[in-house]
Amino acid sequence: MSVLLLRLAGPLQSWGSSARFARRSTENAPTKSGVLGLLAAAQGRTRESDVSDLAALRYGVRIDQPGSRLRDFQTAHHADSGKAMPLSERFYLADAIFVAGVEGDSRLVQELYDALLEPGFLPFLGRRSCPPSQPITMGPPENVSLDDALRSTPWQASDWYVRRRRGRANAVKDLDILIDSAVGEDPHISIRDIPLSFNPRHRLYGLRGVRTGHVTTPPLPASPTPAAPPHEPTTGLKPVRTAPPRTS
Numbered sequence: 001m002s003v004l005l006l007r008l009a010g011p012l013q014s015w016g017s018s019a020r021f022a023r024r025s026t027e028n029a030p031t032k033s034g035v036l037g038l039l040a041a042a043q044g045r046t047r048e049s050d051v052s053d054l055a056a057l058r059y060g061v062r063i064d065q066p067g068s069r070l071r072d073f074q075t076a077h078h079a080d081s082g083k084a085m086p087l088s089e090r091f092y093l094a095d096a097i098f099v100a101g102v103e104g105d106s107r108l109v110q111e112l113y114d115a116l117l118e119p120g121f122l123p124f125l126g127r128r129s130c131p132p133s134q135p136i137t138m139g140p141p142e143n144v145s146l147d148d149a150l151r152s153t154p155w156q157a158s159d160w161y162v163r164r165r166r167g168r169a170n171a172v173k174d175l176d177i178l179i180d181s182a183v184g185e186d187p188h189i190s191i192r193d194i195p196l197s198f199n200p201r202h203r204l205y206g207l208r209g210v211r212t213g214h215v216t217t218p219p220l221p222a223s224p225t226p227a228a229p230p231h232e233p234t235t236g237l238k239p240v241r242t243a244p245p246r247t248s
Contacts, residue, residue, distance in 0.1 A: 001103060001104060001105065001106060001143070002103070002104075002106040002109045002110070002141040002142060002143050002144075003101050003102070003103045003109070003141060003142050003143075003144055003145070003146050003149045004101065004102050004109045004112055004113050004141045005099055005100070005101045005138045005139070005142075005149055005150075005153060006035065006038075006099070006100045006101065006102075006116075006136050006137070006138065007097070007098075007099060007134055007135065007136055007137075007138050007156055008030055008035075008096075008097070008098040008099075008100055008125055008132065008136065009065075009096070009097040009098075009132060009133050009134045009156070010096075010125045010130055010131060010132045010133045010134075011094065011095065011130075011133060012070070012092045012093070012094055012125070012129070012130045013026070013030070013067070013092065013093045013096055013125040013126050013130050014026040014090070014091065014092045014093065014125070014126040014127045014130055015027045015029065015030045015031045015034045015093075015125075015126045016031070016034075016126070017031050017033070017191055017192060017193045017205075023088070023089045024088065024089070024090045024091065025091050026069070026091045026092060026093055026126070027191075028063070028066065028093070029061045029063055029098060029176075029178055030061050030098055030100050030125075030126070031126075031191065031193040032059040032180075032191075032193045032194060032195070032208060033193040033194065033195040033205055034125075034126050034193070035059065035061075035100050035102070036051060036054045036055065036057070036059075036102075036195055037195065037198060038123050038124070038125075038136075039054060039102070039112050039115070039116075040054060040198070041119065041120065041121035041122075041123060042112070042115040042116050042119035042120060042121065042123055043111070043112070043115040043120060044115070044119075044120025044121060045120075047198040047199055047200055048198075048199050049198075051195050051197075051198060052196075053108060054195070055194050055195055055196065055206075056104065057102040057103060057104040057108075057109075058102065058103040058104060058146055058179075058180045059100070059101070059102055059103075059179070059180050059208075060100070060101050060103075060146050060147070060150050060177065060178065060179030060180060061098050061099065061100040061101070061150075061177070061178050061179075062098065062099040062100075062150045062153070062175055062176070062177050062215065063096075063098055063175055063176045063177075063178075064097045064098060064099055064155055064156045064157045064175060065095065065096055065097035065098075065156070065157040065158060065161050066093075066096060067093040067094050067095045067096025067097075068093070068094050068095065069091060069092070069093060069094075070091065070092045070093070070094045071089065071090070071091050071092075072089075072090045072091075072092065073087060073088070073089055073090075074087070074088045074089075074090055075087055075088075076088075092130070095158070095161075097156050097157055097158065097161075099138070099150065099153055099156055101146050101149055101150055102146075103145070103146040106141065106143075109141045110140075110141055113137065113140055113141055116136055116137050117137065123136055138153070146179065147179065150177055150179070150215065151177075151215045151218070152218060153218060154218050154219060154220055155175075155217055155218050155219065155220050162220065173216060173217055174214035174215060174216055174217065175214065175215050175216075175217055175218075176212070176213075176214060177212070177213045177214065177215055178210050178211075178212055179210065179211050179213070180208060180209070180210065180211070181209035181210060181211045182211075185209075185211065186209075187209030187210055187211060188210060188211050188212045189209075189210050189212065190207050190208065190209055190210065191207070191208050191210055192205050192206065192207050192208070193205055193208055194206035194207065194208045
């Protein structure tokens with residue numbers, strides 16, 4: 001068994017576990033279905049593919065920078081008829097950073113890490129309009145427990161957020177953690193976000209028991225690391241071939 005950690009950071013993220021018609025909400029932390037969908041996309045799986053092996057992975061997430069909730073109204077027109085579609089209300093998390101992890105069979109976890117290095121489909125943070133602003137991978141899989149990995153990984157918050165939080169007299173010293181309940185353990189909450197099928201014609205999700213907790217804020221990296229170059233997720237794509245200009 002091994003653990004793969006992911007850094008989920010971006011200007012906008014949206015992790016919905018339920019939707020009501022034109023209202024698309026977001027949870028306060030990445031859902032299991034959303035993160036597994038990201039991993040499945042990196043492997044090049046289609047929405048009709050079997051994801052039971054991914055659903056069996058143990059999942060956990062640490063909230064390093066909660067961000068702020070943002071609401072957006074969107075309008076659209078039907079591509080064929082041109083008629084106006086219902087006004088939709090969508091929610092996002094702005095300037096949030098999370099450390100998510102999956103634990104399971106070492107071979108599968110290694111395959112997921114390799115896929116993130118050369119993804120079959122572009123990764124996004126819950127919705128296609130939410131690209132990551134930092135590399136998602138945090139290093140190769142490790143042979144540790146998911147609990148230990150989430151507790152010991154250095155704090156990933158932005159510099160401005162660290163300064164602001166440390167400057168408060170009543171600054172919170174703990175980070176929230178949400179992790180899959182162990183077998184036989186009573187969950188604190190339940191979320192319907194275990195992906196049983198991503199097929200757009202028959203999406204299906206199961207209930208997941210979640211244990212909530214806190215961890216003392218880990219220290220920042222001991223030595224400052226060189227600033228990473230701007231992360232552009234489309235850098236590796238080949239340019240689209242355009243037809244030669246028409247001549248009269």
